[in-house]
Every structure is written in structure tokens, then in C-alpha cells.
Amino acid sequence: xxxxxxxxxxxxxxxxxxxxxxxxxxxxxxxxxxxxxxxxxxxxxxxxxxxxxxxxxxxxxxxxxxxxxxxxxxxxxxxxxxxxxxxxxxxxxxxxxxxxxxxxxxxxxxxxxxxxxxxxxxxxxxxxxxxxxxxxxxxxxxxxxxxxxxxxxxxxxxxxxxxxxxxxxxxxxxxxxxxxxxxxxxxxxxxxxxxxxxxxxxxxxxxxxxxxxxxxxxxxxxxxxxxxxxxxxxxxxxxxxxxxxxxxxxxxxxxxxxxxxxxxxxxxxxxxxxxxxxxxxxxxxxxxxxxxxxxxxxxxxxxxxxxxxxxxxxxxxxxxxxxxxxxxxxxxxxxxxxxxxxxxxxxxxxxxxxxxxxxxxxxxxxxxxxxxxxxxxxxxxxxxxxxxxxxxxxxxxxxxxxxxxxxxxxxxxxxxxxxxxxxxxxxxxxxxxxxxxxxxxxxxxxxxxxxxxxxxxxxxxxxxxxxxxxxxxxxxxxxxxxxxxxxxxxxxxxxxxxxxxxxxxxxxxxxxxxxxxxxxxxxxxxxxxxxxxxxxxxxxxxxxxxxxxxxxxxxxxxxxxxxxxxxxxxxxxxxxxxxxxxxxxxxxxxx
RNA sequence: GGGGUGGUAGUUAAGUUGGUUAUAACGCCGGCCUGUCACGCCGGAGGCCGCGGGUUCAAGUCCCGUCCAUCCCGCCA
Numbered sequence: 001x002x003x004x005x006x007x008x009x010x011x012x013x014x015x016x017x018x019x020x021x022x023x024x025x026x027x028x029x030x031x032x033x034x035x036x037x038x039x040x041x042x043x044x045x046x047x048x049x050x051x052x053x054x055x056x057x058x059x060x061x062x063x064x065x066x067x068x069x070x071x072x073x074x075x076x077x078x079x080x081x082x083x084x085x086x087x088x089x090x091x092x093x094x095x096x097x098x099x100x101x102x103x104x105x106x107x108x109x110x111x112x113x114x115x116x117x118x119x120x121x122x123x124x125x126x127x128x129x130x131x132x133x134x135x136x137x138x139x140x141x142x143x144x145x146x147x148x149x150x151x152x153x154x155x156x157x158x159x160x161x162x163x164x165x166x167x168x169x170x171x172x173x174x175x176x177x178x179x180x181x182x183x184x185x186x187x188x189x190x191x192x193x194x195x196x197x198x199x200x201x202x203x204x205x206x207x208x209x210x211x212x213x214x215x216x217x218x219x220x221x222x223x224x225x226x227x228x229x230x231x232x233x234x235x236x237x238x239x240x241x242x243x244x245x246x247x248x249x250x251x252x253x254x255x256x257x258x259x260x261x262x263x264x265x266x267x268x269x270x271x272x273x274x275x276x277x278x279x280x281x282x283x284x285x286x287x288x289x290x291x292x293x294x295x296x297x298x299x300x301x302x303x304x305x306x307x308x309x310x311x312x313x314x315x316x317x318x319x320x321x322x323x324x325x326x327x328x329x330x331x332x333x334x335x336x337x338x339x340x341x342x343x344x345x346x347x348x349x350x351x352x353x354x355x356x357x358x359x360x361x362x363x364x365x366x367x368x369x370x371x372x373x374x375x376x377x378x379x380x381x382x383x384x385x386x387x388x389x390x391x392x393x394x395x396x397x398x399x400x401x402x403x404x405x406x407x408x409x410x411x412x413x414x415x416x417x418x419x420x421x422x423x424x425x426x427x428x429x430x431x432x433x434x435x436x437x438x439x440x441x442x443x444x445x446x447x448x449x450x451x452x453x454x455x456x457x458x459x460x461x462x463x464x465x466x467x468x469x470x471x472x473x474x475x476x477x478x479x480x481x482x483x484x485x486x487x488x489x490x491x492x493x494x495x496x497x498x499x500x501x502x503x504x505x506x507x508x509x510x511x512x513x514x515x516x517x518x519x520x521x522x523x524x525x526x527x528x529x530x531x532x533x534x535x536x537x538x539x540x541x542x543x544x545x546x547x548x549x550x551x552x553x554x555x556x557x558x559x560x561x562x563x564x565x566x567x568x569x570x571x572x573x574x575x576x577x578x579x580x581x582x583x584x585x586x587x588x589x590x591x
Numbered sequence: 592g593g594g595g596u597g598g599u600a601g602u603u604a605a606g607u608u609g610g611u612u613a614u615a616a617c618g619c620c621g622g623c624c625u626g627u628c629a630c631g632c633c634g635g636a637g638g639c640c641g642c643g644g645g646u647u648c649a650a651g652u653c654c655c656g657u658c659c660a661u662c663c664c665g666c667c668a
């Protein structure tokens with residue numbers, strides 16, 4: 001216990017058991033109700049709020065002081081906890097059985113007129129206004145709660161890792177730029193004209209160096225930086241729980257990750273994550289069309305290419321002739337409620353993902369289909385198609401035709417879109433799964449190979465002979481993503497610790513030896529000095545906290561977030577600096 | 592880089608086929624009120640309708656551009 005605290009209690013802790021207790025409270029005024037002879041104020045702090053009452057039992061000084069009290073003033077109140085009179089009890093308030101009869105009200109701080117009303121009446125200010133005045137927004141119970149959950153989750157993760165022999169070690173924030181991946185944030189060097197530091201996209205290389213350095217279980221709650229366009233769940237700087245283990249198996253890394261996830265969920269929600277099913281990447285794509293499936297609901301995808309191989313309907317025919325696929329899924333009971341407007345909106349939705357269109361069909365009695373899908377499905381296979389899709393009278397079937405790389409994301413995202421639209425997703429549930437066995441490489445638009453994960457990801461040992469063959473696209477990696485409710489919350493892999501294999505990967509990626517030495521020489525060099533087998537993963541901590549709090553935006557789980565154009569509206573960053581400062585850094589702006 | 596939505600008192604919103612002095616609620620200022628609890632009642636102040644052009648006798652309203660916020664595509668190993 002701290003010895004020098006001036007408050008005796010928090011606003012949120014007072015209950016009937018405190019009746020008769022003299023208290024000193026400090027907090028913000030969240031409501032004032034002056035009835036003339038008697039006045040009330042609600043005093044709020046991090047822990048909750050309590051009604052302060054000024055009446056004939058109060059001192060004259062308190063009665064005078066309350067006249068000057070306004071919303072969001074900061075007060076120190078002295079008084080005594082009393083039971084509220086019968087009929088004056090407020091059941092909507094946790095401390096509604098009691099009130100504090102004030103004997104002294106001291107205004108510690110006043111406020112200018114507020115830029116927005118700080119209440120949770122549903123109508124809140126535009127996000128722009130709230131971000132510009134983040135210090136006020138943070139007082140709202142929602143953000144108070146979210147940041148508390150964030151703290152509890154971080155401590156729970158630390159607790160689990162500390163208890164299993166992990167060491168928390170910091171790695172540099174000023175580091176060097178590496179090729180591939182996201183754009184780097186760069187920092188010019190004053191001492192070395194023309195040279196630049198990069199902020200880390202993740203501590204990846206350093207954690208591998210720590211393994212070579214003998215710290216066989218490392219973790220860090222690390223800030224990461226990526227200069228890419230933002231989204232609902234992406235910020236330019238974000239936080240990872242970064243983990244690396246020497247002498248791992250895939251099962252060990254997954255066990256550690258499950259331990260961390262379980263600790264976070266247990267500590268914040270009181271319920272752990274349970275047994276997490278494992279799904280291959282191939283199965284995830286096949287069933288859900290995406291590599292981070294939302295498994296809180298069914299509505300899985302089915303492949304119809306073989307059944308429809310004799311179809312003549314042009315979209316189907318041309319897709320098949322071009323080596324594409326026909327896939328589809330069923331929306332149960334949707335035929336009645338799906339107007340042309342709804343179906344057109346679904347069609348527009350899949351077009352955003354590069355799909356030419358959506359062949360919908362309403363299923364009626366005896367399997368009669370109406371709509372474009374009817375033309376796509378030859379009569380002789382109609383029943384077989386409906387059976388494959390599990391479609392019956394009253395359902396809507398949705399088919400997509402084209403290249404697999406368009407059909408899967410289009411239908412996969414539509415599946416989730418429709419589930420949200422039709423309220424098919426149970427609230428407050430968490431459907432975790434592991435997705436494993438990702439491809440090692442994928443073809444870029446220019447035909448070159450790129451890493452699906454990153455260049456240090458180990459191939460599955462049995463696939464190593466495929467290097468340099470025309471079957472490189474079939475190589476799988478020893479990697480694993482942790483997925484919850486359609487969101488990738490963690491990912492990692494077993495790393496390459498054999499310099500020969502590492503060289504094969506670089507060769508496959510078309511990274512020359514010169515470039516390898518220049519960009520990663522320090523890692524490759526380290527790996528040649530007795531590198532232990534190692535592997536690990538990183539949690540996207542912000543996304544975990546989003547799930548734990550039900551936040552609808554990543555900005556609601558970060559104290560001082562940036563806008564989608566990467567500005568901090570509070571501080572005004574990024575900002576221009578005096579030319580002299582640029583001169584010192586040997587930099588000149590072209591704008 | 593592309594597309595959708597939004598920007599009107601401090602805040603949140605309304606504003607009709609383009610037409611008199613741009614409304615309301617909350618907040619703010621002044622007053623009244625002894626049991627309120629989103630207290631209530633009376634009165635008041637408060638506007639570059641995001642910004643810049645254009646059409647028109649007339650623009651918050653129509654057109655073009657631009658900035659900001661937000662959501663999505665691309666991007667994010």
C-alpha cells in the first residue's frame with residue numbers, strides 16, 4: 001500500500017458497507033443537479049462513480065462551493081457515506097444505495113467548454129473530434145474499460161511466459177531496412193550522412209539472433225511499424241507479443257501460444273480458449289475460401305467444377321475452359337427474404353474481389369431453381385448439385401466461376417458478409433483454430449516467387465528436394481497461424497537454421513548472394529555459428545484486445561491511435577520541421 | 592493509386608422541386624427550484640453550412656475541383 005495517497009476511497013468502490021465512513025474522494029464531475037436547497041453531483045473516477053449530495057447536513061462552505069461546479073471539473077470532496085432515503089435509491093447505479101454527504105468541496109481544476117459531450121447516450125461525437133481531443137475521449141467508460149482489459153491481457157501473457165522460463169528481452173527500434181515485406185519507416189542518421197535506420201516491421205531477425213545467442217526462450221511485447229495503407233484493424237504502429245523458442249517442435253510452439261491465449265482469455269473474460277482444432281491451409285481454403293476462416297457459423301463452400309463439366313452457360317464454360325473453377329454455397333432459408341436489391345448487392349460485393357459476377361438461384365419445391373444459377377446447372381446434374389450444396393426448398397444458392405484466386409476470396413468474404421447481414425453469427429463466442437501447412441512460396445504478378453510468410457520460414461523437411469524444380473509451388477512450410485472469429489491473431493513458423501537451406505530459399509526468391517550478404521549478412525553469418533533449431537510466433541496483440549473487448553475498431557484499443565491517413569490528430573504528427581534540422585540530417589524535402 | 596459514405600452553432604443531427612431572418616436537442620451564460628439521478632422550468636448568447644471555383648435573379652441545396660474523417664479494393668513477407 002502506498003503511504004501518501006490523499007483519497008481514502010475510490011469513487012467506484014463505495015457501497016452500503018461503507019455507511020457511516022468518512023471519506024475523501026477525487027474525481028471528475030459527470031453530472032450536476034442543483035435543486036436549489038439541495039444539490040447533487042456525480043463524481044467519477046477510473047473505478048466508477050458515486051453521488052455527492054449537498055444539503056442541510058453539509059457545511060455552508062460546501063453549499064457555496066457546489067454552485068460553481070460544472071461538468072468535468074475536477075473535485076476533491078470530503079464527506080460521509082450515508083444510506084439513501086427509501087425512494088431515493090437508484091438501481092441503475094452500482095453505488096445507488098448510498099451517497100456521500102459533502103462537508104467540503106474543493107475545485108482542483110476547471111474546464112473550458114467541452115468540445116463534445118462526454119456521455120454514452122449512443123450519440124457520440126465524430127471520430128475526428130474525439131481523436132483531436134483524445135484526452136477527453138479516454139475518460140469515457142468504454143475506453144477506460146478497453147485499456148484496462150489490454151493491461152490485464154498483457155500481464156496475463158507475461159505471467160504465463162514468465163512461468164515457463166521465458167525471458168523478456170528488448171530489441172532495437174533503430175535498425176536496418178530489409179527487403180520484401182511492407183514499406184519501412186525510415187530515420188535519417190545525423191552522424192552518417194546519407195544513411196538511414198529503419199523502424200522494425202517486427203523483431204524477427206533479432207529474435208533469431210537471440211536464439212543463436214543462447215537465450216532459448218525469448219518474448220517481448222514489441223512495437224512494430226509498417227508504412228502501409230490502414231484499415232479497421234491496422235495501425236502504422238502496432239503491438240506484437242513476440243515469442244521465439246530454441247529446440248522447438250511445431251507442437252511446442254503451438255502449446256506455448258495456446259498457453260498465452262488461454263491466459264489472456266482466462267484473465268479478462270474468465271473463460272479459457274479450450275482445445276483449439278487444427279486445420280490445413282488447403283482445407284481452410286477449400287471450406288471457407290480464406291486462410292483465416294470464421295468458424296462461428298457453417299455455410300461452407302463446395303466445388304462444383306466436376307459436376308458442371310458439361311455446362312454450356314458462358315460464364316461457367318469459359319471459366320472451366322480457362323482452367324478455372326466453379327464453387328458455391330447455400331444460404332439457408334434466404335429465398336423469401338432476398339430481393340433483387342439484396343442479390344445485386346451481393347453481386348457487387350464479390351466483384352470487388354475480382355470475381356466477374358455471382359450466379360444466384362432460389363430453390364423452390366422439388367429442387368426447381370430460378371435465377372441465373374438455373375442456366376448454369378444442366379438439368380441432369382441439378383439434383384446432384386443441390387445435394388452437394390445441401391440446398392433445399394426455400395434456400396438461396398450462390399455460385400462463382402473463374403480463377404480459383406478470385407473465386408475463393410470473393411465467395412469466402414461474401415460468406416462472412418452474408419452471415420453478418422443475416423445475423424447468423426452468435427454474439428460473445430470465440431471460434432479458434434490453427435491453420436497450418438501454408439505454401440512456402442507464391443507467385444507474384446510478375447511471375448517471380450515470393451515468400452508466403454517470410455524468407456526464414458522452414459520448408460517441411462520432406463519438401464526440401466523440390467527446391468529448383470517446377471514443383472516449388474507445391475512446397476509447404478512449417479508454419480502456423482492462430483485464427484479466431486475470422487481474424488488472424490497470431491502467426492509463426494519453424495525457422496531455417498541450416499545455411500544451405502537458407503541459401504536455397506534466397507535463390508528461389510531471386511535474391512542474389514550480394515543482396516543476401518548486404519541485407520541479411522549479419523543473420524546468415526550468425527546462423528553459421530552453431531545456430532540451434534528454433535521457431536516461434538507473434539500475436540497481433542491489438543487484434544486480441546479487440547476480440548476480448550468486442551471493440552469495432554483497433555483505434556478503440558489503443559490509447560493514442562492514428563487516423564487512416566496515419567496522422568495523429570492530437571499532436572499533429574507528422575509535422576514539418578525547421579530546415580536546419582533537415583540540414584543536420586543531410587536531408588532535403590522535395591515538397 | 593481506385594471506389595463507397597460523411598463534413599450545417601461547442602457537440603449531435605434536421606434542412607422539401609434552388610426562394611424571406613438556416614431549425615432542434617445537448618452543452619455554454621443568467622435566473623428559479625429541498626430528493627434529483629440523462630433532474631425540471633424561464634430567459635439569453637452562439638453559424639465562413641469543410642475549403643476553392645462555377646451555374647443561376649437567387650446555392651446549405653445543382654456542377655467541378657480539393658482537404659479531412661471513415662469503410663472497402665490494391666497494399667500489409
